[in-house]
Amino acid sequence: MKIVLCNPEVKLKYSHSRKGMYPPLGLLSLATCLKKTHNDYIDVSIIDGDTQTIKHEMFRGADIVGFHANTFNYENCLDLAREAKGYGAKIIFGGPHASILWKNIMAKRSYVDFIVIQEGEKALSLLVEQLLNKGKNCFDDIPNLAYRKSDGAPVKSSSIHINTPEEMITPSREFINVDSYIDNYRKIYTKDCISFERPLSLYSSKGCSWRDKTGGCVFCARLERDVRFRSISEIWSEIRGLKEQYNTDYIWDISDDNLNSPKWFKSFVDQRPDDLSDISFLIYSRVNRIKEDIIPFLKKLNVYEVYLGIESGDDEILKSTLKGASSRLALNAAQRLKDAGIYYFPSFVLGLPGETEKSLSNTLKFSENLAKIGSIFRMSATILMPIPGSQVYSTILNNPVFGDELSEKDIISVKDLEKKWIENYTNVDYATVEKYQKLINEVITMESNTQSFGLKVDK
Ligand code: B12
Numbered sequence: 001m002k003i004v005l006c007n008p009e010v011k012l013k014y015s016h017s018r019k020g021m022y023p024p025l026g027l028l029s030l031a032t033c034l035k036k037t038h039n040d041y042i043d044v045s046i047i048d049g050d051t052q053t054i055k056h057e058m059f060r061g062a063d064i065v066g067f068h069a070n071t072f073n074y075e076n077c078l079d080l081a082r083e084a085k086g087y088g089a090k091i092i093f094g095g096p097h098a099s100i101l102w103k104n105i106m107a108k109r110s111y112v113d114f115i116v117i118q119e120g121e122k123a124l125s126l127l128v129e130q131l132l133n134k135g136k137n138c139f140d141d142i143p144n145l146a147y148r149k150s151d152g153a154p155v156k157s158s159s160i161h162i163n164t165p166e167e168m169i170t171p172s173r174e175f176i177n178v179d180s181y182i183d184n185y186r187k188i189y190t191k192d193c194i195s196f197e198r199p200l201s202l203y204s205s206k207g208c209s210w211r212d213k214t215g216g217c218v219f220c221a222r223l224e225r226d227v228r229f230r231s232i233s234e235i236w237s238e239i240r241g242l243k244e245q246y247n248t249d250y251i252w253d254i255s256d257d258n259l260n261s262p263k264w265f266k267s268f269v270d271q272r273p274d275d276l277s278d279i280s281f282l283i284y285s286r287v288n289r290i291k292e293d294i295i296p297f298l299k300k301l302n303v304y305e306v307y308l309g310i311e312s313g314d315d316e317i318l319k320s321t322l323k324g325a326s327s328r329l330a331l332n333a334a335q336r337l338k339d340a341g342i343y344y345f346p347s348f349v350l351g352l353p354g355e356t357e358k359s360l361s362n363t364l365k366f367s368e369n370l371a372k373i374g375s376i377f378r379m380s381a382t383i384l385m386p387i388p389g390s391q392v393y394s395t396i397l398n399n400p401v402f403g404d405e406l407s408e409k410d411i412i413s414v415k416d417l418e419k420k421w422i423e424n425y426t427n428v429d430y431a432t433v434e435k436y437q438k439l440i441n442e443v444i445t446m447e448s449n450t451q452s453f454g455l456k457v458d459k
């Protein structure tokens, strides 16, 4: 059985600063799992539209084509799925967009045969088993699966399986050309820029403890529930493999919050094998986790840069965002990282619930204060995107004027929702939000750092 897993590129005009720089870990994990469970019966490959041009002939001869669907590449997924269906393949969608909007997709797109909701390893493996077992298809017992009954009605299996730590396997990179990702990275970042040449990514955990505890920040569209950590020794073995096979010197741990559990993080650092002490890291953290006692561990791990989701410089707005942080905590975190010689990457979200011109101005001032602290070579402000899966999307769905129409859609114009959100749930207009976005993004520009960091900037 020939199985193709595909990540279609985003064709919409959205900035995508790391396009094609990091391999698709989800598809790699699915392919690795399929090979483990059905190796003798399948031939599985990955096509990544972020590093290669997808031509419909690539689907010729495939029995199954699986698409990774996010809200931004979804229309491209549909176009490619129609082509693949034309060659006779069974079509499976997975990923965040399909996980949330499975019902609408099944209702509108007859050529989508199955949708895998959330983590896909177990469901895909069981589905392939059923499809190999031609004629006796029985999908009722497969968790996380949406499919059609014999009368054509879409249904979803009653259980959602969440991978256990043992099931969070090391994704093999054998299915892709790793160098093509590294080359894309190096087209933007030179060696003088951040001293690293061969970055790769992995995930050490899934989920966010803040989201588990409170429902999370209102704009967050990340779906994993329950914080789970992979085995520390397995992660270090994965890193050794990446170093030996691909010569990696820099790891981006894509987990939602690398300091979900400071205790786990400290054990992870303490268990680092000596031969991997030259590997550096890029990690995510909430600002309240950057406490004095964690700094020596960040240093020991060679954490080069920390992504800090600051979101706003206005404390009232941070409250309405359910961020669980304050501007003081953010400043403390920035200062501690600076004192330790660690870079941080502050990101802001503008147009948060109840935003005013005053609160935007507070955020601008806050970003300027961070710039004075220093230890930053990039900063980003984005306008709140009501992406399916987020609390703000649910708020819009409940809107008496446009909620009903939206609730039936599978193609979502995020730009349109951004505007609707700003108009109805903040106290500023879109143009003002855009003005502040521009101002904040100009506080630290790639250009202003070209000399000191050697960034290659396309003018
Ligand atoms: C790393 C990352 C990236 C990296 C690498 C992306 C890549 N090619 O894998 C980069 C920086 C390139 C990137 C880019 C983008 N990203 Co991104 N990214 C992530 C992040 C942080 C982790 C994803 C990950 O690797 N997870 C670990 C792996 C193991 O799990 P997974 O990918 O979720 O896959 C599992 C399931 O989803 C499912 N599954 C996924 N695909 C499929 C397909 C099939 C057939 C099946 C059966 C199952 C299945 O099974 C997998 C295994 O369990 C997530 C946040 C998050 N926590 O999910 C955001 C996230 C996925 N990204 C997001 C977005 C919006 C984007 C961009 C559109 C941003 C932009 N402005 O352009 C682009 C899109 C790129 C593209 N071509 O699709 C959103 C998606 C939300 C949505 N509803 O669309 C997320 C959720 C973050 C957020 N803002 O909330 N991203």
Ligand code: SF4
Binding pocket: 208, 209, 210, 211, 215, 216, 217, 220, 221, 222, 256, 257, 286, 309
């Ligand atoms: S935005 Fe970050 S901190 Fe907030 S709920 Fe999502 S993952 Fe957690």
